[in-house]
Amino acid sequence: MALDGVHLLEHIQTPALGVVRGQVTFANAAAKSLLGAHIVSQDVRIAIRNPKAVSVILDERGGRAKIDGLSVGGSVWEIDCHVVGPGERLVTLYDLSVQASTARAHADFVANASHELRTPLAAVIGYVETLLTPKAGGDKATRERFLDIIRHEALRMQALVEDLMSLSRIEAVKHEVPSDDIDMATLAREVAGEFREGAEVTVTANCESAIIAGDRGQMAQVIRNLIDNARKYGKAGGLVTVSLEATATGWLAIAVKDEGEGIAPEHLPRLTERFYRANTSRSRAAGGTGLGLSIVKHIVERHRGRFDITTRLGEGTTASMMLPLRKD
Structure with missing residues (x-):
């Protein structure tokens, strides 16, 4: 029989079935894990309780179709049925859940980005059109107030575009492990020195230097984003503390x-999602784009590190990361 050699599929990770005259005669380990070991010797209509899948398998021409409901969890599958002999079918199943999730995430990202840009753009257009009217355009106080709003909204759009471009650049190199030597203690002090207004920023370290293998520009962006967040959402005039601790186990906290x-x-579980805000009105008023922590997470993961956020109501928030120290 044409399906005599189908046992060669036993060790592949793709679920595969041999079906002869409507009965399952073979199922590899992946197929048994998905559908149950009991499916061998069963009628295919009982083994696979999915009318669309059964229709494809029993079709004289074979075929391909997308289906769901094969397993718990709502995965999307593609069934591919090849006619290999009279009444004989070779059926393979491909999990499309990752592709479907990626496509859904991409669609959501585009929709969110469009919405975030549309909001300030609508404000700019609205105030410009108002300024073009004789009454508003001729009043100096009104004109200056409207121009301030236009400038604020334009800066919002600029910040969002810059963060979108930054996220795109980070994702383009996420599989490339950076290798430059970076002294994070020195870098932290340099970045903290950029913040001269608002909350006081202090840097403490248990070591004179802390060398990691990394991308200096990206790590500066991480520290800058975290300090900026702490200043925006911390207590007005309060203290922002950046602490570095080199551990005996070879990590930098x-x-x-x-x-x-x-x-x-x-x-907390959603703070690093793109465009997620714990307080939408406060974030937008502070100039947040909703991408800062997502950027931080991507950069830390590229550096083979771990990122976490802890908080206590009324006492503040701590954003922390663990990075592997450069080995001597």
């Missing part, structure tokens, strides 16, 4: 702590 009101626990 970096924490940025503010003295703000903290974040409700239900928001």
